[in-house]
Amino acid sequence: MTQKSIFDFRDYKSYLAWRTGPRERRMGEKAAMARALHVQPTYVTQVVHGAAHLSLEQAECLSAHFGFSEEESHYLMLLVLRGRAGTNSLRNYFDRQIDGVLQNRLVLTNRLGAPNRLSEEDRSVYYSSWCYAAVHMALTIPALRTRVAIAQNLQLTVKKVSEILEFLERAGIAKRNGDIYEPEATEVRLGNSSHNILKHHSNWRTQAALSLDREDISDLHYSGVYSLSRADALRIKDKILEELKGTLQCVRDSKEEVLYAYTIDFFRVAPKASR
Template identity: 30%
Template sequence: MNVFDFHDYKHCVNAWIGEQPRNGHGQLRQLALYLDINSVVMSQIFRGERELTLEQALLVTRFIGLSELERDYFLLLVQKSRAGTVELKNVLEKQIANLKESALALKNRVKHQKFTDEDRATFYSQWYYSAVRLGVSIPQLNTAASIASYLNLDRVLVTKVVDFLLQHKLIVEHKGHLDMGPQVTHVGHDSPFVNRHHTNWRLKGMQAMERVSGRNLFYTGPMALSEESTQEVRKLLIELVEKTTKKAASSDSEVLRCLNIDWFAVGNER
């Protein structure tokens, strides 16, 4: 859904609801709970003549997960609907047109293809950048709202991440649906960002340990062994990683998983 295609905020919200799973069944009720108003009032607003207050409108933008520019545009639409005079409506219409033009110019601006160190610093700063990027390859997770629900993240945060990934072509958007983009990123063992990348996902692993699940696997095995066996185990682990990545590459995208492997010296080896 493109917010800037709408001239009426109610049509915008109803269109967003229609794009949600099960055609948005239950979303209006969830929105009513989020705004702390009853469902009758909610129906009067989005299916009648009643208007949102600006405070309620701001909460709606957070519930949907709009970006800052989309939020400002949506709030202008609400102000226009609430305006009591033709003169005020005309003033707001001009502001709406200007903001829409600015958004179009930003969208059409040529993005750089090179992934800079600053970009990498952002991408590897948090686990959810790569999680969102991988998540859109799953058919059911092709919108910011569905990703936010799946990852238990705030929708505004996911929208911010999606904007970053779109800007750098790590994901693409087609007819309102997100998918993996042509741009790729890789963090090598000598990269200044590799430690942050490992740490982010190991912290997620520690959080997952708190949830008992027969589908997960955690193993910690301190051991004493020969130097020759040490090298053999390392080789086996490398082969496992290679086989796993090849298997994932050729597999359909249905779930998100993370593989963490640690093989390190305890103490000072000679």
């Protein structure tokens, strides 16, 4: 079955119909849903394919049964409320609420959180060059916690690395113990509204372009241009953000051995000319 989420649907009955799957597994899923709701499987069939509607209490039960997050549960409630609405104006009201949830999910810091321990002045320095973030993340690797080791690994001068380490220590995101430096914070993130965001993106896309010359088999580069519907474009962005959350969790759980950069671009080509 193709992987989807509740956010791929604007009608809860369509979601439940997808959830029950093809005919060969339909009864098992419907039976499980019926047990969770304390109803007969025929009632689930009437909800999915007929005129019956879930109550909010039943939607809450299914959210628990599906293992939904708070955000997913809230979205299911909105879909149920829209489905139960008796007037066009009320359906339009819940449509706006649903649109708000979907739009909110497209904001990166809303999906990933916004850990940030830097002052505005320090952020301007930190994002002025790729070197600051690279040295900062290098400190998470035990073998790269001295000025010389970092300089050799990143091909920077020891003087430059020393200046960066002094800044990181002063900013409170690194600490020094003799000749050894360790990270105090490992996540610093910018929102789309920050004036540093363009510099941050351009810094690492420049490094991505330079990495093409190395032709390292462990690197990955892909570029493509597509035509697709506006709805599918938003759906793809949502899936990319969800995958990014999983990637960041994998990074958090991973042993620190090597440095990698991860850049993502998914954007509309010539937006003014393509309305």
